[in-house]
Amino acid sequence: MDTRGPLCVGIDPHGSLLTAWGLGDDLASLERFTRTTVEALADRVAVLKPQSAFFERFGSRGVAVLEKAVEEARAAGALVLMDAKRGDIGSTMEAYAQTYLDKDSPLFSDAVTVSPYLGFGSLRPALDAAAVSGAGVFVLALTSNPEGAEVQRVTAADGRPLAQVMLDHIAAENRGAPVLGSVGAVVGATLGDAGVDLAVHGPLLAPGIGAQGATPADLPGVFGAAVGNVVPSVSRGVLRHGPGVAALREAAERFTAEVRTAVATAPDTR
Numbered sequence: 537m538d539t540r541g542p543l544c545v546g547i548d549p550h551g552s553l554l555t556a557w558g559l560g561d562d563l564a565s566l567e568r569f570t571r572t573t574v575e576a577l578a579d580r581v582a583v584l585k586p587q588s589a590f591f592e593r594f595g596s597r598g599v600a601v602l603e604k605a606v607e608e609a610r611a612a613g614a615l616v617l618m619d620a621k622r623g624d625i626g627s628t629m630e631a632y633a634q635t636y637l638d639k640d641s642p643l644f645s646d647a648v649t650v651s652p653y654l655g656f657g658s659l660r661p662a663l664d665a666a667a668v669s670g671a672g673v674f675v676l677a678l679t680s681n682p683e684g685a686e687v688q689r690v691t692a693a694d695g696r697p698l699a700q701v702m703l704d705h706i707a708a709e710n711r712g713a714p715v716l717g718s719v720g721a722v723v724g725a726t727l728g729d730a731g732v733d734l735a736v737h738g739p740l741l742a743p744g745i746g747a748q749g750a751t752p753a754d755l756p757g758v759f760g761a762a763v764g765n766v767v768p769s770v771s772r773g774v775l776r777h778g779p780g781v782a783a784l785r786e787a788a789e790r791f792t793a794e795v796r797t798a799v800a801t802a803p804d805t806r
């Protein structure tokens with residue numbers, strides 16, 4: 537993030553984007569779209585975040601495209617954050633942990649998104665596997681979609697909003713880590729003032745910029761003093777500029793510059 541800028545670009549091959557790129561909604565097009573995006577961006581943005589669902593919809597061949605993208609993006613120096621949003625009982629989480637966080641897995645990624653809403657403790661196998669592999673886990677806290685609030689803003693038995701309970705668990709995982717810990721939180725850039733304590737001592741993934749309406753200029757208002765730890769994430773806002781490699785790069789560079797300006801001019805960045 538220090539050398540490349542903090543931007544995360546999502547690889548979300550929506551059918552509509554494939555069409556907009558002049559491709560079909562088929563496996564060969566998925567492959568072309570993904571290869572172009574990785575070629576354009578993996579040597580320059582800090583994080584690429586493939587959204588697993590868009591690959592899974594093509595079955596095992598789509599997952600093979602995903603595997604190759606992960607390998608090529610990592611080889612070009614990008615961190616790969618697998619957006620899988622997994623969450624299940626602990627014994628099943630173990631299998632998800634083996635899938636994304638075991639170095640011998642074909643889908644091994646630098647980090648994976650997980651949902652804590654089956655109870656934070658259910659994530660233990662993923663947290664442990666990430667620690668063994670030197671990888672990371674991004675835990676959903678306050679998602680960018682308006683529907684998230686009916687779960688995440690609910691008041692827990694001890695009076696804290698449920699999202700705050702999760703953020704406090706994340707902070708406990710990261711306690712004592714030098715610089716930032718390896719457990720991140722997902723907090724939507726669309727939320728206005730997040731209204732929770734974001735001092736989790738880990739990276740804060742901020743999706744919602746671009747197609748969902750948030751802009752880099754919104755980040756200081758949402759994240760306050762924690763804005764220096766934000767990894768802003770854009771998918772369609774960059775991808776819609778394809779299929780030209782130069783245009784994809786320019787779009788990512790524009791977002792990176794806007795984020796840098798927003799963070800640099802924020803009143804208190806740490």
Ligand SMILES: O=C(O)c1cc(=O)[nH]c(=O)n1[C@@H]1O[C@H](COP(=O)(O)O)[C@@H](O)[C@H]1O
Nearest residue numbers: 546587649679680724743747748770771772
């Ligand atoms: O975990 C995520 O990345 C995520 C969390 C969240 O709260 N909101 C959210 O939009 N996302 C993902 O971020 C991407 C947003 O895509 P765009 O709206 O096209 O930028 C999608 O892949 C979503 O699944």
